[in-house]
Amino acid sequence: MKIIKFLFLLFFIASCSKKENHNYTFYYWKTNLKLDKEETKVLEQASTPYLYTRFFDVDKVGGKFQPVAVITKDKSFQTDKEIVPTVFITNPAMLNISAEEIQFLAKSIDHLIQKKAEEYHLKTGNEIQIDCDWTAGTRDDYFKFLKELKKVSGKEITCTLRLHQVKNKKQTGIPPVEKVYLMCYSTSSPLEKSDKNSILDVNILKSYLSKLEDYPIRNIEVALPIYSWGIITNHLEKHKLINALSKKDLENPNFKKISEYEAEIQKDGFYFGSYLNKGFRIKVEEISQNQLEDVIHFLEKKIPNFTIIYYQLDSKFVLNRKF
The missing domain is CATH 3.20.20.80 (Glycosidases)
Structure with missing residues (x-):
């Protein structure tokens, strides 16, 4: 009887944890x-x-x-x-x-x-x-x-x-x-x-x-x-979006990582199709x-x-x- 109860309990736990x-x-x-x-x-x-x-x-x-x-x-x-x-x-x-x-x-x-x-x-x-x-x-x-x-x-x-x-x-x-x-x-x-x-x-x-x-x-x-994107913040704290960025896009020698999903641009230039200045920040959301x-x-x-x-x-x- 104890074995049957134990098996029933296992079945119940498995049923509750089963992913839909x-x-x-x-x-x-x-x-x-x-x-x-x-x-x-x-x-x-x-x-x-x-x-x-x-x-x-x-x-x-x-x-x-x-x-x-x-x-x-x-x-x-x-x-x-x-x-x-x-x-x-x-x-x-x-x-x-x-x-x-x-x-x-x-x-x-x-x-x-x-x-x-x-x-x-x-x-x-x-x-x-x-x-x-x-x-x-x-x-x-x-x-x-x-x-x-x-x-x-x-x-x-x-x-x-x-x-x-x-x-x-x-x-x-x-x-x-x-x-x-x-x-x-x-x-x-x-x-x-x-x-x-x-x-x-x-x-x-x-x-x-x-x-x-x-x-x-x-x-x-x-x-x-x-979907994902990058939020660009300029010196005036104004924002714009760049579509489809991911955190791997922050791996750039011209960027200084602030956190896992944020970086600061260290050199003016074209990045992701836009001209971005030194000091601009990028926050990736995915x-x-x-x-x-x-x-x-x-x-x-x-x-x-x-x-x-x-x-x-x-x-x-x-x-x-x-x-």
Whole structure:
């Protein structure tokens, strides 16, 4: 009897410690649709048959809606994945928008998505994803827009969900969709002086999502960051970003290491495509596998089974990653 109890205890412990396997895929966020060999290989290995592809942004310029950075396509962009059109809308574009403008915007976005899908022979399905950092001041009109886009397109409309929109759900409201994509990154601004990692600070994320299990929409997928950048600080404490830097880029005889992820430039010159002066500082922000696993383990306690969408598909970010 004792042996049976012991074996049961071992089985129980093993069951509790077993790592969940999550289906995964990627966001594709470049204006020119183009895949190199590494990106093609990684995408083929992704366990979910979708690729979330940004088609264009929408902003309001001079009082008129404008599509920005509309996609083009290179012949190298070949995939069997179903393309999920994703559109980013700036929050200011939703300010003081009229009912007529909501209808116009929904029809225009649906039309341009269809046009680009047909022009580039992209295999799209029944979903359109909208990405907008809506606020308490724009929520009502944004939600009306989501409903109108659903009516116009006849498709399932999904949207992204930022951390503050979970924490402050009473102010920002609950979007009228059946599925949301939780963006587990951008925990602070990279342009503010801080010792925290602005892409992902796990403690900040856990604080914002402490009540995630109470969020009314239960169909939640998870977007995780695999991108990196360098934050350049000049003599006036002004900042700019250089994409895709990693700590190995700090190994330069013209740099003086300040810490594992920071260095000070010792000689004027061109670095990473920009002219940087002596005395400028570089802080690299990248995400470790341990950080991602910490977030995944935390979320597993909060929400049902979820798919992971890594941001973003780029050979600079997918090399040497475990998916």
